[in-house]
Amino acid sequence: MSGCEKEDPWGHIPLCSMSRAIVGEGGKTGSWRIQKPILDQGKCVLMRGKAHCHLCWLYCPEGVMSRQTPPVIDYDYCKGCGICAQECVGKAIRMVHEHED
Numbered sequence: 085m086s087g088c089e090k091e092d093p094w095g096h097i098p099l100c101s102m103s104r105a106i107v108g109e110g111g112k113t114g115s116w117r118i119q120k121p122i123l124d125q126g127k128c129v130l131m132r133g134k135a136h137c138h139l140c141w142l143y144c145p146e147g148v149m150s151r152q153t154p155p156v157i158d159y160d161y162c163k164g165c166g167i168c169a170q171e172c173v174g175k176a177i178r179m180v181h182e183h184e185d
């Protein structure tokens with residue numbers, strides 16, 4: 085589904101082409117994952133008074149990081165690529181083995 089013509093749940097109107105994760109022929113594709121991102125809310129700059137960041141939302145190639153404070157990861161579709169952890173300016177996201185917390 086294109087998101088350009090609609091507001092997201094937080095009232096933002098995307099200015100670029102984007103899609104949202106849905107169940108497709110591959111089912112819930114997060115089941116392929118061998119590592120997963122863990123978000124430490126205390127380190128997220130949004131939780132420390134910054135009005136804007138959302139780099140994790142911007143760079144996630146699967147569109148499964150929400151644009152809210154704090155960001156929320158949709159693990160049903162996150163493939164564990166680690167890009168969000170690489171791009172996070174607050175070092176708030178770390179990658180762990182799928183069965184680790």
Ligand code: SF4
Pocket residue numbers: 120121143144145146147148149157161162163164165166167168169
């Ligand atoms: S690990 Fe990859 S797919 Fe999962 S939330 Fe981070 S950037 Fe998105």
Ligand code: SF4
Pocket residue numbers: 123127128129130137138139140141155171172173174175176177
């Ligand atoms: S990139 Fe990191 S610091 Fe920025 S919103 Fe995402 S989790 Fe927070």
